[in-house]
Amino acid sequence: MKKVAVIAVSLVLAGPVVADEFTKDDTERWMEQFELVAAEGRRLWTSPEIGTNGVACAQCHPNAANTHPETYPKFQKQLGRVTQLWEMINWCLRNPLEGDELAADDPKMVAMLAYVHKERRGVKLDPGKH
Amino acid sequence: MSNETLNGRRDFLKATTSGVIAGMLPVSLVRLAGAAESDPDFTFAYISDSHIQHIKGNEFVRNWDRGLIRAVAEANLLEPKPDFVVFGGDLAQLGTKAELDHGAEILAGLNYKTRVVMGEHDYYLDLGEYWSDLYGDHYYSWDHKGVHFITLNSILTYDDWTFDRWESPERRMNEMAGLDNPNGSPFMVGDKQLKWLKKDLSKVSRDTPVVVFSHSPLQKIYKGWNFWTEEADDVQAMLKPFKKVNVIYGHVHQIQYNQIDKIAFTSVMSTAWPWPYPESYAQAESHLPILTVPMNRADPFNERDATGWQFMNMHTGRVDLEFNLYNNSNRTIAFNRDKGHPEDVTFSDAKTRTPAQSHF
Numbered sequence: 258m259k260k261v262a263v264i265a266v267s268l269v270l271a272g273p274v275v276a277d278e279f280t281k282d283d284t285e286r287w288m289e290q291f292e293l294v295a296a297e298g299r300r301l302w303t304s305p306e307i308g309t310n311g312v313a314c315a316q317c318h319p320n321a322a323n324t325h326p327e328t329y330p331k332f333q334k335q336l337g338r339v340t341q342l343w344e345m346i347n348w349c350l351r352n353p354l355e356g357d358e359l360a361a362d363d364p365k366m367v368a369m370l371a372y373v374h375k376e377r378r379g380v381k382l383d384p385g386k387h
Numbered sequence: 388m389s390n391e392t393l394n395g396r397r398d399f400l401k402a403t404t405s406g407v408i409a410g411m412l413p414v415s416l417v418r419l420a421g422a423a424e425s426d427p428d429f430t431f432a433y434i435s436d437s438h439i440q441h442i443k444g445n446e447f448v449r450n451w452d453r454g455l456i457r458a459v460a461e462a463n464l465l466e467p468k469p470d471f472v473v474f475g476g477d478l479a480q481l482g483t484k485a486e487l488d489h490g491a492e493i494l495a496g497l498n499y500k501t502r503v504v505m506g507e508h509d510y511y512l513d514l515g516e517y518w519s520d521l522y523g524d525h526y527y528s529w530d531h532k533g534v535h536f537i538t539l540n541s542i543l544t545y546d547d548w549t550f551d552r553w554e555s556p557e558r559r560m561n562e563m564a565g566l567d568n569p570n571g572s573p574f575m576v577g578d579k580q581l582k583w584l585k586k587d588l589s590k591v592s593r594d595t596p597v598v599v600f601s602h603s604p605l606q607k608i609y610k611g612w613n614f615w616t617e618e619a620d621d622v623q624a625m626l627k628p629f630k631k632v633n634v635i636y637g638h639v640h641q642i643q644y645n646q647i648d649k650i651a652f653t654s655v656m657s658t659a660w661p662w663p664y665p666e667s668y669a670q671a672e673s674h675l676p677i678l679t680v681p682m683n684r685a686d687p688f689n690e691r692d693a694t695g696w697q698f699m700n701m702h703t704g705r706v707d708l709e710f711n712l713y714n715n716s717n718r719t720i721a722f723n724r725d726k727g728h729p730e731d732v733t734f735s736d737a738k739t740r741t742p743a744q745s746h747f
Binding site: 311312320323349353377 | 440441442446448450480565566567568611612660661662663665667668669670671684685686687688690742747
């Protein structure tokens, strides 16, 4: 009797949605979300609005080239420590763009990171590389 | 600005930079051994892609200003003096009168006759009208010490893009200013100028050395960033009968050199900022000439890194080129007569190359 009850409980638990039960519709929707954020990142990357002097990220980094997201975290000798890519983006915002830093989780930072990674898709991870 | 103030600024630059520069400038304006041919050697300097950028009022982006100011100051210190200076285009960032005036004022500090090439950033706001007030014809030729020089305006494009697509000149300029902008359009010389070039070349002996200045490469390297000219093949065909042809181009903000038939191609650096090699854009295929030993990957922490200017030794009809790189070892790309193409005098052997010259 007891045994049967245990089985019944586990069946009930398995019935509703479980984390790894997602459909093609879900993955398409999630990718769409990513693409929207990456597109906003591209807009910011090519826009003078992200700094104060009219300079845009894309002026030096067309298609986000020479940003090498696959090599982070890595040692930046000028900062004297291992850093993340967003810290380097902030360095560029402060210096060539003469602007303000963004928090790591600022939606604008997330959008730019999404764009940079999208342009580098397919390249193998190689953390630390110079 | 009055002449008095201009001169004052120039003197200031000389005074503040000469102490540093004197020990640093590679003034190797010597003739190479074995100069047997009769063409006289001479030198000229080449400054390009300063991208002077207006912020507001009398504020301009300091970083880009500094690159051009330094090039002018250093070129003035060359000894022996160059015969002339060429500015290779993209004096301005968005083609405004404020930018062109500010850039022209800095360039006017040069103590030499200056020839100017049209860049797309100078052109697409008013189609070169104000630039013409400053510098005259968009394309022209002249002879100097037995060499025929030609300056082309290679940054034109299809008429429908230029005249029919955009609601304002400002929009048109902004669309062309984005290097990787898919709304841009390929660079062209155009039929009118090709006819002019054909006629101009018909008067030149095939033994006369020819030097062509263009903003965009007259060879096809990567269309996505307009490292490209649509009629490159047509121009090359027109130049093919000449025994010694040298094409010097800006736009790419990086070291490139190549040889196609008898035509030696060499790019020049920007005074403002470097661009990645197209091969470092993972989603595209490019055709960087295999002869090219790349410049160093830029260190973004140094704002003058991978920027600079050039001087050129015109030696028996071929251009030997010295890159004066503000924060990197200088590079010399000389024409190797035995091999029949330009080559880096230090790094041609793969074993001599440095990790910073590998791009990915």
